[in-house]
Amino acid sequence: MSTGAVRARRLASLLLGVAGTTALAWLFGSLEPRWVSVVWVSLVPWLLVLNRISSWREAVLAGVALSLAFTSALFGWFPAAIQSYSQAPLAVCWLALWVLAPFMEFQFITFALVRYHLQRTTQAGPWAFWRITLTGALVYVGTEWLCPKLFAETLGHGLYASELLRQGADIAGAHGLTFVVLIANECVLAAGKALVAHGPREGSRRALAPLAVLAAILLGGLGYGQLRYQQVAEAKASRPDLVVGVVQANITKYEKLAAEMGMYDVVRMILDTHYRLSDELLQNRKLDLLVWPETVYPTTFGTPKSEAGAEFDAEISGYVSRSQVPLLFGTYDLEQEREYNAAMFVGPGRDGTLTRSAYRKTMLFPLTEWVPEAIDSPWLRERLPWTGYWKRGPGPQTLSMQLREGRTLTIAPLICYESIFPGYVAEEARRGAEFIVTLSNDSWFSGTPAPKLHLMHAAFRSIETRLPQVRVTNSGISALISPTGEVLTAVPDDQRGSMAVTVPQTPHLSTLMVAWGDWPGPTALVLSVVLLLGPSLLARRKERQAESPHPLPGA
Template sequence: MSASAVRARRLAALLLGVAGTTGLMWLFGSLEARWVALGWVAFVPWLWVLDRASSRREAVLGGVAIALSFTAALFGWFPGALQSYSGAPLALCWLALLVLAPFMELQFITFALARHHLRKAPQEGPLAFWRVTLTGALVYVGTEWLCPKLFAETLGQGLYASESLRQGADIAGAHGLTLLLLVGNECVLAAGKVLVAHGPRAGFRRALAPLAVLAALVLGGFGYGQLRYRQVAEHKTQEPELVVGVVQANITKYEKLAAEMGTYDVVRMILDTHYQLSDALLQNRKLDLLVWPETVYPTTFGTPKSEVGAEFDAEISAYVTQRRVPLLFGTYDLEQQREYNAAMLLGPGRDGTLARSAYRKTMLFPLTEWVPESIDSPWLRERLPWTGYWKRGPGPQTMALPLGEGRSLTLAPLICYESIFPSYVAEEARRGAELILTLSNDSWFSGTPAPKLHLMHAAFRSIETRLPQVRVTNSGISALISPTGEVLTEVPDNHRASLALAVPPTPHLSTLMVLWGDWLRPTALLLSVVLLLVPSRLARWKASR
C-alpha cells in the first residue's frame, strides 16, 4: 500500500473517531436523563483513534480535530449571538470561534500528547495501563484549570441530568465528575480491546479488572449521591421559609429600544412594567425580598447623571418605602468616575430610614463588559465599539438582609457570569452565606441553548455549597434551585412572569468544595507533572549510576 493510501486511511480513521465522540458528547451534553449513560463511553471512539497515532504530530492533530469538532457542535449557537451583539459578519464570528477553539479546548491536545507519550514508554501490564489512564485524566483536568475557558464547560457537567451522580460535585466540583468519566471511558476501551483481541470467552477474564473499576465508579457515584440527597432531604429546621418575589419582564435589547423610543420612554416602560408585576405579587402574598434582574435599571443609582435620573432614583426609593419590602435590583454604581455593574439592595433601615448597600460585579465577561487596561486604547475602541467600560469589583462579598424580629439572612450575591466560577461562590459560602442570589441578563442568548447551560452552571454552585439559590433574569431562565441542584420552579426563556418563591431553610451541610474551594484542578495539574516527569528522571538517574 502506498504512503498516500496509508495517510488517507489514517485520516479517515481520525475523522471517524472524532465524529463518533463528537456525536456522543453532543447527546450527552443535551442534559437529558436518557443520554446520561453515554458519558461513560463518549470518549471511546476518539481514544481508539489516539491509540493508532504513530507520532506526536498525529496525536496533536487528533487533539485539534476534536477541539474544532466539539466547539462547533456544542457552541454552534455562539457565532449567531455574537453577530447579534456586535454586528460583525456571521462568517467572521464563526472564524473567530474556530480559530480560538484549540486554545479554549486545549485539554484535548495536552491529553492526547500525554497519552501518546506514556503509551510509547517501555512499560507493559496493568501498571502501565493505570499510569496512562490516571495521568491522562489528571492532565485533562489540570489543563482546564491552567487555561480557563470562556464558558467554563467540562465533561462532567453532562452528569447534571442524573439526580444521584451530580451530587458528587460537592467533593471536587463538576471537574471531579470529569475525572471519573475519563477513567471510566478508558476502562470501557480497555475491556473492548481485550474482548475483540481474545474473543468473548478468553477475553472476559482479562476484561474483568477494567469492568470492575467501571462498575465501582458508577455504583459508588450512585451510592454517594443517594446518601447526600437523603441528608439534604432529611434536614429539618425550625426556621420559617423565606418568600422571595422574582420578576422576569422579558424586556430586552435596551439599546435598540432606546434608539426607537428614546431613553426616557424606555426607562419609564421598564420601571412601570416591573412595578406592575411586583404589585401583582405583593397583593397576594407578603414577601421577604423582591428581586429584579441584572441591569434592569440601566443607569447609575444614587449618583444620577441628570435631573430625570434623580427623579427615577427617588421613585424607586419611594416604591420600596411605600411597599415596605426590601428590593434587590441590577443597576450601575459610580465611584470616582469608575462605573460598576452592580446589585443594589434597598430596604427599610432600623432607624426608619431607607438603608442601601451595593454589590459590585467582579468577574466580567471579556470585551463586552470589560477590557483589561493593558490593551485598552482608542484604537481598540474605534474598531470594537461594542466593548464595555465597566470596572471590576472587589471580589466575593456577602450582603445582610434584615428579616425583622432581629433576624437577618446572609446573601451570596452573584451577577450573571460569576455563577460559572466554583471558587468564587465557595468563598461567599465560607463567609457565612445562607442563600445564593443570582441576577442575570441572558437576553443576547435567548432562543439558544445558552440559558439552559447557564442554569446548569448555577445548579452546580448550589450542589457544591449545599445552598439554595434564587436566580432572576430579564428574559429567562429564572428559577429556584434546591441544595441538591434540582430546579424546583422556573420561568422559561422568552417568557414574562412574576413568581413568589418559597425558599427552604438552608441545610448547613459542610462540603469539601466549600472548605477547600476548587481544589482538584490545581492538584491535578501538579500530580500530572509529577507523573509525567518523575519516572523518566528516575530512569535517567539509575542509568547514570
C-alpha cells in the same frame, strides 16, 4: 498500498473517531436524562483514534480536530449571538470561534500528546494501563483549570441530568466528575479491546479489572448521591423559610429600544412593568424579599447623571418605602468616575429610613463588559465600539440584608458570568452565606441552548455549596434551585412572568468544595507533573548511582 492511500485511510479513521465522539457529546450535552448514560462511552471513538496514532503531529491533529468539531457542535449558537451583539459579519464570527476553539478546548490537545508519549515510553506490565489512564485524566483536568474557558464547560456537566450522580460535585465539583468520566471511558475501551483481541473466555478474564473499576465508579457515585440527597432532605433549620418574589419582565435589547423610543421612555417602561409585576406578587403573598434581574435599571443608582435619573432613583426608593419589602435589583454603581455592574439592595430600616448596600460584579465577560487596561486604547475602542467600560469589583463578597421584623439575612450575591466559577462561590459560602441570589441577563442568547446551560452552571454551584439559590433573569431562565441542584420552579426562556418562591432554609452542610475551594484543577496539575516526570527522574538517579564508583571499605 501507496503512502498517499495509507495517509488518506488514517485521516479518514481520525475524522470518523472525532465525528463519533462529537455526536455522542452533542447528545449528552442536551442535559436530558435519557442521554446521560452516553457520557460513559462518549470518548471511546476518539480514544480508539489515539491508540493508533504514530507521531506527535498526529496527536496534535487529533486534538485540534476534536476541539473544532466539539466547539462547532456544542456552541454553534455563539457566532449568531455575537453577530447580534456586535453587528459583525456572521462569517467573521464563525472564523473567530474556530480560531479560538483549540485554545478553549486545549485539554484535548494536551491529553492526546501525553497519551501518545506514555504509550511509547511506558513499559508493558500490569500497571501500564493505569499509569496511562490516570496520568491522562489528570492532565485533562489540570489543563482545563490552567487554561480557563469562556463557558467553563467540562465533560462532568453531562452528569447533571442524573439527580444522584451529580451529587458527587460537592466533593470535587464538575471537574471531579470529569475525572471519573475519563477513567470510565478508558475502562470501557480496555474491556472492549480485551474481548475483541482474546475472545470470550480469555477476554473476559482480562476485562475483569477495568469492568470492576467501572462498576465501582457507577455504584459508588449512585450510592454517594443517594446518601447526600437523603441528608439534604432530612436537614431542618430553626429559621423560617423565606418567600422571595422573582420578576422576569422579558424586556431586552435596551440599546435598540433607546434608539427607537429615547432612553427616558425606555427606563419609564422598564420600571412601570416591574412595578406592575411586583404588585401582582405582593397582592397574593407576603414577601420577605423582592428581586429584579441584572442591569434592570440601566443607569447609575444613588449617583444620578441627570435630573430624570434623580427622579427615577427617588421613585424606586419610594416604592420600597410604600411596600415595606426589601428590593434587590441590578443597576450601575459609580465611584470616582469608575462604573460597575452592581446588585443594589434597598430596604426599610428600623428607624423608618431606607438602608442601602451594593455588590459589584468582579468576573466580567471579556471585551463585551470589560477590557483589560493593558490592551485598552482609543484604537481598540474605535474598531470595536461595542466593548464594555465596566471596572472589576473587589472579589467574592457576602451581602447582609435587614429584612422585615428585624431579621438579618446573609446572601452570596452573583451577577451573570460569576455563576460559572466554583471557587468564587465557595469563598462566598465560607463567609457565612445562607443562600445564593444570582442576577443575570441572558437576553443576547435567548432562543439558544445558552440559558439552559447557564442554569445548569448555577445548579452546580448550589450542589457544591449545598445552598439553595434564587436565580432572576431579564428574559429567562429564572428559577428556584435546591441544594441538590434540582430546579424546583422556573419561568421559561423568552417569556414574561413573576413568581413567589419559598426558599428552604437548611442548616449548613459541610462540603469539600466549600472547605478547599476549586481544588481539583491545581491538584490534578501537580499530580500529573509528578506522574510524568517522576519515573524518568527516578531512573536517572538510579543510573547515576550505578555509574558512581563504590567507596573502599573503611574509607
